[in-house]
Amino acid sequence: MKIGIVCYPTFGGSGVVATELGMALANKGHEVHFITYNQPVRLDFISYNLHFHEVALEEYPLFQYQPYELALSTKMVEVVERYQLEVLHVHYAIPHAYAAYMAKKMLSDKGIKVKVVTTLHGTDITLVGSHPSYKTAVEFSINMSDEVTTVSSSLKEDTLRLFNIQKDIKVVYNFIDGMKYEMADEEECKRNAIANENERILTHISNFRPVKRVLDVIQIFNEVQKEIPSKLLMVGDGPERSKAEKLAVVLGISDKILFLGNSNEVAKLLCYSDVFLLPSETESFGLAALEAMAANTVVISSNTGGLPEVNIHGETGYLSDLGDVNSMANHAISILKDEAKLLELKRNAKEHTKLFSLDKVLPQYESIYKACF
Numbered sequence: 001m002k003i004g005i006v007c008y009p010t011f012g013g014s015g016v017v018a019t020e021l022g023m024a025l026a027n028k029g030h031e032v033h034f035i036t037y038n039q040p041v042r043l044d045f046i047s048y049n050l051h052f053h054e055v056a057l058e059e060y061p062l063f064q065y066q067p068y069e070l071a072l073s074t075k076m077v078e079v080v081e082r083y084q085l086e087v088l089h090v091h092y093a094i095p096h097a098y099a100a101y102m103a104k105k106m107l108s109d110k111g112i113k114v115k116v117v118t119t120l121h122g123t124d125i126t127l128v129g130s131h132p133s134y135k136t137a138v139e140f141s142i143n144m145s146d147e148v149t150t151v152s153s154s155l156k157e158d159t160l161r162l163f164n165i166q167k168d169i170k171v172v173y174n175f176i177d178g179m180k181y182e183m184a185d186e187e188e189c190k191r192n193a194i195a196n197e198n199e200r201i202l203t204h205i206s207n208f209r210p211v212k213r214v215l216d217v218i219q220i221f222n223e224v225q226k227e228i229p230s231k232l233l234m235v236g237d238g239p240e241r242s243k244a245e246k247l248a249v250v251l252g253i254s255d256k257i258l259f260l261g262n263s264n265e266v267a268k269l270l271c272y273s274d275v276f277l278l279p280s281e282t283e284s285f286g287l288a289a290l291e292a293m294a295a296n297t298v299v300i301s302s303n304t305g306g307l308p309e310v311n312i313h314g315e316t317g318y319l320s321d322l323g324d325v326n327s328m329a330n331h332a333i334s335i336l337k338d339e340a341k342l343l344e345l346k347r348n349a350k351e352h353t354k355l356f357s358l359d360k361v362l363p364q365y366e367s368i369y370k371a372c373f
């Protein structure tokens with residue numbers, strides 16, 4: 001098939017899922033066209049059937065805000081027409097689903113048909129989408145999509161609760177390419193470059209937005225390091241990073257925390273880790289947790305949103321109530337003290353990721369594309 005993929009080209013989970021999906025579809029022989037304002041960060045190759053089209057914005061002094069949807073829908077029309085795309089798969093409703101609806105309308109006036117598949121990722125529904133400034137347009141563009149998917153059952157429930165939706169919503173989980181983590185296993189994992197022999201390693205990866213509660217991560221680690229010699233790797237960047245760095249200084253633990261910034265080497269960084277911390281306020285799925293589990297890492301998380309669909313309490317890690325830093329710290333301490341339990345949970349975590357393999361998820365998206373016709 002000829003498929004256009006629209007996403008945020010950044011380190012956020014929706015962009016990562018969209019990019020990995022596009023690359024996998026191209027590997028399987030589909031013709032894939034990314035339509036974004038930058039080359040997606042995980043897009044590491046371009047080939048004869050994998051293309052990238054930049055959405056360029058024209059600055060004009062009259063505009064306080066650049067009309068991105070206009071530029072995006074114009075680019076969509078251009079690319080669909082030129083390459084005869086059959087499907088536009090838009091990731092994250094705002095503003096992508098709305099722009100796709102406009103593109104579809106403009107194309108229809110030219111006698112060209114294209115189908116729109118919208119994948120809802122999380123904050124486009126739970127935090128931003130349901131805001132009164134956007135709700136009407138988001139609801140409209142979901143209902144106007146040919147097919148709609150969410151990345152967890154929890155997000156499907158949230159969508160039905162927060163919007164008046166007339167479409168059937170299909171759940172297609174986030175996925176991982178297990179091969180990437182096998183390769184990281186085989187490579188020399190230079191753990192001792194990060195920590196001493198006797199130290200445990202805890203990791204957090206996110207975009208450091210308030211919803212990720214990175215200050216909770218620091219507080220949890222503070223409790224853990226009082227009992228267990230350990231280091232914390234903070235991977236990513238975003239608005240809460242400097243607050244987290246300051247808190248580490250105030251607590252006197254900054255020498256035990258490495259702020260590494262954004263990285264494309266997630267698999268390599270996770271190979272060091274014993275425990276992954278994800279105390280998010282809300283998390284539609286928690287792709288970062290799944291990636292950690294694929295790298296044999298036990299997940300200590302909040303029990304919000306779709307996290308219980310990914311992290312199984314007592315089997316692959318532990319779930320605690322939102323904000324219950326002590327409970328999360330106690331879970332981490334108890335498993336880090338018990339080598340046998342830690343190894344058991346690590347094995348379970350890795351095993352559980354097989355449910356979310358690329359091989360299982362790719363055919364689901366392909367049949368959704370076919371269902372549009």
Ligand code: GMT
Pocket residue numbers: 011012013014015017092121122123151174207209211280282283284285286287288
């Ligand atoms: O984690 C973020 O805030 C980024 C956001 C995004 O859309 O880029 O991630 C959301 O989509 C991911 C991929 O589907 C999910 O795994 C994340 O759980 C979800 N984030 C939230 O719901 C907060």
